[in-house]
Amino acid sequence: MLNIIGGSYVENCIDPSYQELYGSGLRAAAALSKKGFDINLFSLISEDLRELAELKGRTFGYNCNYWSTKDTIEFDYYHPLAFPSIINYYDNSPTQEIKLSENGDFLYYGMLEANFIFQGKYVVYDPQNYKSFKTTGSTAKHLAIILNKKEALHFSKSESDDLSIIGKELLKTENAEVIVIKNGVNGAYVVDKEGISEIPVFATTNVWPIGSGDIFTATFAWQWIIEKKNPRDAAYYASKMTAIFCQTMQLPISEISEEILPREIKSRTNKIYLAGPFFTVAERWIINEIRNILIDFGNEVFSPLHDVGILDTNKVQSESINIATQDLDALTKCDTIFAIVSGLDAGTLFEIGFAKAVKKRVIILAQNVNENDLTMLIGSECEITNDLSTAIYMASW
Known part of the structure; x- marks a missing residue:
């Protein structure tokens, strides 16, 4: 069983034309469905979109646990790499605090409109809202934190911008077993008690970036929590499956017959x-x-x-x-x-x-x-x- 906490948001893009109900939580539940384990999704949805959200749950085969919100948040992109406009959310919007009685293993994406509190065993946390896991009120016996470069720099107190140094710092300050820092086209760093490893990206002929970070985190959680892979192997496979998603946009995620190869990790600026x-x-x-x-x-x-x-x-x-x-x-x-x-x-x-x-x-x-x-x-x-x-x-x- 994997409990997934995260947003269910409307995503709009002008070029190329795209409109879907996903968001990090819903996308992760869809991505990991039909993998041989049960999934509980905990999220928020407005009443006008509840039927569609629950239909997705039945279609992909995961359990839906939705709390009501007045308006579902929307992300509007001019193009997939543009900074999105956020609709139905404002800086002074109230944040719902939700306590869960469920325990066990969790994949937790930070949300704009809610904060979930739980006691977890194995937990993978992807902040997304620049909120440290320590400040959520939740606990984890075994914690892995997945961040992008901007989030890592935000949480770090170090004067260095060296991601390997920042990773080692966050391992201590966040009381985590694993820190993974995604570095865009340059791959990722995995930091744990065994040391620091660099993870390559995989080249594809097409790149759909919206949701790619969600897929990386979801795949890592699947491999580390469910399959008990070590963090380096989990991150390597997550990088590969992210590339496949960017190539195909298909959910649930699965291997494809076309061979995709890791890119050489660069040592200098392009x-x-x-x-x-x-x-x-x-x-x-x-x-x-x-x-x-x-x-x-x-x-x-x-x-x-x-x-x-x-x-x-x-x-x-x-x-x-x-x-x-x-x-x-x-x-x-x-x-x-x-x-x-x-x-x-x-x-x-x-x-x-x-x-x-x-x-x-x-x-x-x-x-x-x-x-x-x-x-x-x-x-x-x-x-x-x-x-x-x-x-x-x-x-x-």
Whole structure:
């Protein structure tokens, strides 16, 4: 038996179009269903969505325990890697405190609208709301905490940003047996009494990131609590199953026939040249958005828009050589070029050709482009996708 505590939230995305009732708790229950053990989900739902939430429970085969809330929280994404707008939740919204009589093993995702209190045996805790397990009022005989990099830095009192050092610190301050720090495209760190291990990510040809962190934590809990795997093996398998979810979006999670391989763990920062037109507000917005995400993923990014500037149309002859020299020098020094070819801008196509000539890896985001116009790019083995999230992950690996 595994008790799962976590949110049941509406998730909306504009591009690509997506609308589902999931959230961390419901997604984890669905992901781990039909694995040979019973699941109890504890969550909150509004009355207008209760029927749908309970239908999901019957469909996937887990037990639903829902408390009522006025309005179900919604997360609205412009694209899957955008920071979401949170609907039906405000900073002064009341938090329900719920005491459970159940004991045993728990997978606990932090929630915005509620705090659950229980006495657990084996517990995997994923804070999500920046609330330490110690402050929830719950207890665990054996505790594993799964955090992303931002959460780890938030909880740490260390002046260092070295995740291995932070992991060892949190192991003591959080009174945990295991600390797992997810580090995005760079994998994860597992810290326990045996030491520190690095866990790789697995490469896929498509990346759906919404809910991927939930899947990692759920799989780790399954392997560590139910299957009694050691933390390193549990995290390695969690990384693999997360990649499969990102590739297929299928629940429950399961192995697939297609082979996916772990990526080599990087020892240095990836240098990316961000190419694309920036003549309009819309074009400059997408360049800026992609640059910010690539930097957030730990890459070093050269962007002609940000690092060279916009050409003065009254000084084309005098400034062109200077601008081209800076751009070509940056192309020569980069590891990867991320190119936006929507609109088939001549400058961008030239940058792609130059990059291929000097043996650089080229990732292309091509939306609303006729395949015939991509002939030379396909033929020169550029890596092409029409999905923004996938392109960003591909460039960052």
